[in-house]
Amino acid sequence: MGTYVVTGAASGMGEAVSARLIGDGHTVVGVDIAGSDVTADLSTSEGRSDAITQLLAKVDGPLDGAVVAAGMGPKQGRERTLVEVNVLGVTEILTALRPRLAAAGNAKVVVFGSNSTTSTPLVPRVAIRRLVDGDTEGAVRILQRRGPLSGPAAYAASKIAVARWARRQAVSDEWAGSGIRVNVIAPGPVMTPLLRSQLSSSTASQVRSFPVPIREFGTPEQLAEWVMTMLSPAADFMVGAVVTVDGGTEALLRPNSWPTRLPVRLLPRMAWTMYRAPKKGRVADYSDS
Template sequence: MGVYVVTGSASGMGASVAARLTDDGHEVIGVDLADAAVIADLSTVEGRRGAVDALTERIDGPLHGAVFAAGIGPRRGRERMLAEVNCLGVVELATALRPRLAAARNAKVVVFGSNSSTATPLVPRAAIRRLLDGDAEAAARILRRRPGALSGPAAYAASKIAVARWARRQAVTEAWAGAGIRMNVISPGPVMTPLLQGQLANPRSPVRSFPVPIRESGRPDQLAEWVMTMLSPAADFMVGSVVTVDGGTEALLRPNDWPSRLPGRLLPRMAWTMWRAPSRGQVADYS
């Protein structure tokens, strides 16, 4: 049996994942604002540092996996909080826990993204860049310039784009894949959690008109099943992938955007990577 960290473990999808892991006999260290082994507010620098300190104190051996499910939904006026929780709450905790994950030699990490990252228009690129630089306040300033009700959805999408890009960039590096850590992203659509219920209670919420071809919301237990697969040996050959589970929304809005061809401008980078990879042990020898 293994040791797993689950953020957002007190409700919604995080709670379903934590319950599944516990039922399977694993030790789960939950992180949440309340009703968790580690009580922490991931919207502040101090809260994230406190979470890291508490987790490193509790984990005295290898960490076999981590699921970063903590998140808050879009609302105008909390652009910085969205950036802090949804992006930095993953990046800073995952980075701090990486040595413990590496010690397990075959750890799995699941980062919760969102299909909003590919289904939300008018998300400012500059805000995403600032988030990837770790500057939540600069990102929030840019996002507050979005007109009217657009700032909330744009901030939410920016936080999820940034965290997915961070995960994909890091997942393939020597520090992560080279250490045997398999990190991937799951991108749900509307899942009937307390967060979504609160959004649906607002008659002006854009979520109410979000197109879902299957005409039903997802359930936390369904997403937990996907996460369990991504934590299992079935994911041993899965690194840096984004799995979209959204009832068809992304395919409806972007049917021709995937697969897309590799841009020609990337060929020099690809050639350089392939040339230097064998000497670093990054490419298997199939001879």
């Protein structure tokens, strides 16, 4: 049996993942703003530092995996809090846990993204770049110019940024080279407390009009099953993937956007990567043989 850290463990999908892990006999160290093993506010630097201190004290040996599910939904006027939780609450905690994950030799990390990354228009590219670089203040200034759209734009930007950060780290020597498999799950609308509150608010009609071809919302338990697969030996060869579980929305809106061909501008980078000296466990080139 293994030891896992789960953020956002007190409700929604994080709670469902924790229940599945515990039900299978694993040890879970949960993190949330209340009602969990580690109580911390991930929207502040002090809160994240406190969470990290507590986690490192509670996990004093190898860590078999981490599921980063804590997050905030879109809300105008709370853009700063949102990006702090959704971006730095992922990147800072995982960076601090990396040595513990590396010590396990075959750890799995699942980062919760969102299908908002591919279904939200008018998200400023420069804000995304700022967030990937950890510049939340600069990103928020840009996002707040969106006015009434600042909440959805900030949410989508935070999830795009965290997915890009995860994919870049996933293939690095520090992560993949240490045996850590990092992947992203991108849910669509799932019946969590957040979605229930939206359905009972003035935005209910907008939420219900969001296109979901399967014509039903997901459940936390369904997403937890996907996460369990991404933590299992079935994911040993899975690195840097984004798994979309959204009832078909992404395919409906972007049927021809993915898969896509490799842009010519990336050929120099590809050639450089192909001819690097291979390290232990690394494939030396991209050949199809």
